[in-house]
Amino acid sequence: MEQKNQVIYDESKIKTLSSLEHIRLRSGMYIGRLGDGSNPDDGIYILLKEVIDNSVDEFIMGVGKKIETTIEENRVRVRDYGRGIPLGKLVECVSVINTGGKYNDDVFQFSVGLNGVGTKAVNALSSEFLVRSHRDGQFTEARFERGKLIKERKGKCEGVSDGTLIEFIPDSEIFGDYAFVDEFIEQRMWNYACLNRNLRLYYNKQKFESKRGLYDLLEAEVGEDIVYEIGYFAGEQVEFSFTHTLNYGENHFSFVNGQFTSDGGTHLSAFREGFLKGVNEYYKKNYSGMDVREGMTGAIAIKLKDPVFESQTKNKLGNTDIRSWIVNEVKAGVSDFLHKNEDAAKALEEKIINNEKLRKELNTVKKEAKAAARKISLKIPKLKDCKNHLTDGEKGKESTIFITEGQSATGSMVSCRDVYNQAIYSLRGKPWNSYGKRRTEIYKNEELYNLMMALGIENDIENLRYEKIVVATDADNDGFHIRNLLLTFFLNYFEELVIAGHIHILETPLFRVRNKKETRYCYSEKERDIAMAEISSPEVTRFKGLGEISPKEFGQFIGENIRLVPVNVKTIKSIPETLEFFMGKNTPDRRDYIMENLV
Template identity: 75%
Template sequence: MAEKSTKNHYDESKIQTLSPLEHIRLRSGMYIGRLGDGSNQNDGIYILLKEIVDNSIDEFIMGNGKRIDIDIDDKGFVKCRDYGRGIPLGKIVDCVSIINTGAKYDNDVFQYSVGLNGVGTKAVNALSQHFLVRSFREEKFSEAIFSRGKIISEKKGSAPGEKDGTYFEFLPDSEIFGDWEYSFEYIEQRVWNYACLNKGLKLYFNKQKFESKRGIEDLLYSEVGDDTLYEIGYCTGDKIEFAFTHTGNYGETYFSFVNGQFTSDGGSHLSAFREGYLKGVNDFYKKSFSGVDIRDGIAGAVAVKVKDPVFESQTKNKLGNSDIRAWIVNEVKAGIVDFLHKNQEAADKLLDKIINNEKLRKELNAVKKEAKAAAKKISIKIPKLKDCKNHVQDGEKGEGSMIFLTEGDSASGSMVSCRDVYKQAIFSLRGKIQNVYGKGRAAIYKNEELFNLMMALGIENDVENLRYSKIVIATDADFDGFHIRNLLLNFFLSYFEELVVSEKIFILETPLFRVRNKKETRYCYTEKERDKALKEISHPEVTRFKGLGEISPKEFGQFIGEDIKLVPVLVKSLKSIPETLEFFMGKNTPQRRDYIMENLI
């Protein structure tokens, strides 16, 4: 009798028990999100740095240590030293290697912190090829060195003249992250945010000093600059700090934080801030203006301290605490009324802005009504939209939903048969959309294709009705594709910049080359990857994909599946947007001609 195949045999021998640090290495995405190579500010190597610096920030928040030194060399070797209380010397190994170990469960020791699950530093340890922790207390020190989560050595001794605090150094593991590199520009932005959110804290990154005198007001000013309708308003309390102004842009743009954590999707604290702002303005003017008219064009930043923050996802980008609403609304309302009483010029300009918004909204509603009537005559369904079954409004089912904006039926044809019909929608553009730079908002409602696009996204009335978690621009990697990409970005940045600021817009990366022989196939996203594949694969055949339509549906499935590569569209600051759009989308200036000639190759 033939023996049973053991390939799928399931018995006691198949059961494994991993140590916590082994689990972190095997399932790193659960702990730090995406891996990446450092080209995206949300890549894992930046999360490792954040976890270490966050511990030092928590010390400052609790009144210990006013300086943090961060150094990163050109090989990515990180050093971080704070001057807080220092980890208790007898517990440094436990604190960096045993999950759910730490002092942040004790509200007397750490009242306001983001990292309350006892995992952060352990994840850095597990995912670093070299990791060192050294704590200084009362001129004594304790040190431990690890490699990939395994302890190498321990040391204790005296440290005469050393101030209390904790020192970390680590090097992200190339086995986990591959060929990676830190972008100092991303780190400088994050360090600047730390400084603005922690007024009085001095941070030194590679000897460059970052310090904010005005707190979150500095953060908002660095985003909007001097192009505001009135001076930036600023208010602070025990557990809240916020700044606000209005610009000539459309929509609402916010930067919200909880215990120093940027919440790109806002949450209950941001909703309460918006409500408090509305109530404060109406109370001051003794009117009942609508929220849309009061807030259109607003740029605001709000930071709150919450003892037990509850986030709606593991990435901590949306706060869910409902018990904080009342006090935030009241403090914001009082702060707005106080600011307007003390700043008559700002109060006058804000009133003019609100009245103008009200007038434009009524005019726009008439245009919207005509556009909707015209759309109904064409079809009940939105033309060129292949919708998915679940959307943001469906709660957990809609998490991760996305819509691909493609150029023409050829590109979308490859996607339709291989997409996830539950979470992936496709909207086919007819080609190059209208260049809307410099046009009023009514223009986009009079353009049939742009109106259909807004209806597909659910934003024809309000961006809060966005139907998808992600908007993905999927165009060919050629000149026409890049032009369409620019036109779409121009559209979003001109009228819906809050979607860009909250990181809802992405670019789909698809391979440029396929290198294969009879035994192996590799897809390459860069010429460097292609050249490497050519060296490693014998007798290869190389295909250059000129357009998405050239990739077969069978192949395309893997590029929009679990291993999808999405690059978020990020802006360095709001004040840079008008200048950038003018340069690329405005009249054909000599400067742009010179730029094209210099970069043509």
């Protein structure tokens, strides 16, 4: 059979890209996701991080105690007071891949940026990029546009402090329409401050400084809702803090050479193991890790000469040879803290014993619930599963589960979903309000029990089956109520899912504006008005529910053009207060807020 339109594949189709072209064409390899600035992991914040990391490295090496950052109209300016980039190599250091001083242990011992890529990626992905280095009364300055050198100049700058200035504007050709969110940057600055005691950082004239390191970080996260005073230890290469709260689950913040490792890694698992061993050594008991760590919040930061990360964006540490010394140091630090703080030791033991009691009570309820579930069905009702899961490794990284309301919405999604990566769990109606209820109550509620089992989070979130959990409800009052009830469920029992960035809200269009030639889907009244002005003789449809969108149309809204709003919380300590306000007893304040903000 003759093949039509076969593409010719010969020598002419083989291309060699320059490093600049490669960074711009395959930006995801260097900075992860692009995004528009609405998520703290979006590319524009990675560009900022790469620049500030270099300034922090100067502080780590004992030079430069101040870093100034400003952002005005998307122009980022970072000035440090370190040694300054060597003047004769300034252009190469910001534009030639695999060029830098961090291959030399004498110059940089504990650096995050070891690949000679960071600042070059910032340069290549910026519409304008300026670097100026001041050293010993001399300066060199270079200007670039999209990675290409435009102008270089040199001269004297007597009386100007040594250091490096970098200015850049993220390229809208790469990032589209984006905007910086101050809250995300302020959180990053606070992390830098807590990881580098006595370093002064300024962001738009706001000062960030920590005198007690990870103690301050944890105190800001948990507030006063703690079982005992925060434990703290600082050694040459490891620093950690810990406490327990009344919340469910365990939460950790882990860092390597100042880099936040959102997916943990060897250092975090070693910290958890060392904590358990330290506790058991002190009490001369053999408590289980589940009972010891339930309700725990901890932070650990380590310094490594040769960190091995599992991706360019450095979210997970892979070094295996560091485990034993971290375990031993954490074990000794925890045991020492308990010996010196009898009240804290007593409170912790009471917490562990209570956890053990609750776990046994939970196990009894679990057996009853599982026995009842087996009688109904061997499969989880209302779940249309996908083939790939997070537990499958690389191929499960795109796995998503949509939590929908009712059969009509589910029906629209089932026929157009990606069966390999998209699962659907259909609610029968409004879920039970779990606020203030004990964890055992989940097992008495069939709907939420099945949801928990579908997600694979019964014992801990390490067995989570999906990378993204997406709440997909109608854009009406009932839909918003269901959304709040689901978020209450996750925040009340599985807050670590929210903190780890797994929970999202699906945005679907509110309006369709079309004529015979063109169709536009609008996500707000403003977008609808613009579309109506630009399309002649438009027909406008208002989608009241997901079920009103046909399967043929729905495919694009959960495909490549999917719009997800990540659910996040600024600090752990804000969760109880927020849940109390929205889901607790009716108060005049809550009633007034609902009346003012009712959609």
